[in-house]
Amino acid sequence: MVAAQDKLCSDFPWRTVFQEIRCGVEKEACGVKSVRNTVGFLLQFIALVIPPLLIVWQLDFGFPLLMMPTMTLVAVILFVIGHSLRDKAD
Helix, strand or coil: EEEEEEEHHHCCCCHHHHHHHHHHHHHHHHHHHHHHHHHHHHHHHHHHHHHHHHHHHHHHHHCCCCCHHHHHHHHHHHHHHHHHHHHHCC
């Protein structure tokens, strides 16, 4: 009996329109979550890879002393932003 009701309800054109809209919104929300997760991952990756490269650069070529603490703070901020984006994606 439930299957018959579902078939009857699905025959109405407005029902399929609402289903399409709902499915489109769910797909878009899924895409946004995927983008947030990817951007968050990339920010975290950059925050973890760049500081060791900066250390090697500083040892080889040198740069002003204030640059290292500044870049450390930038890396921490990037990591926190990446973490919050990945946290929102779940």
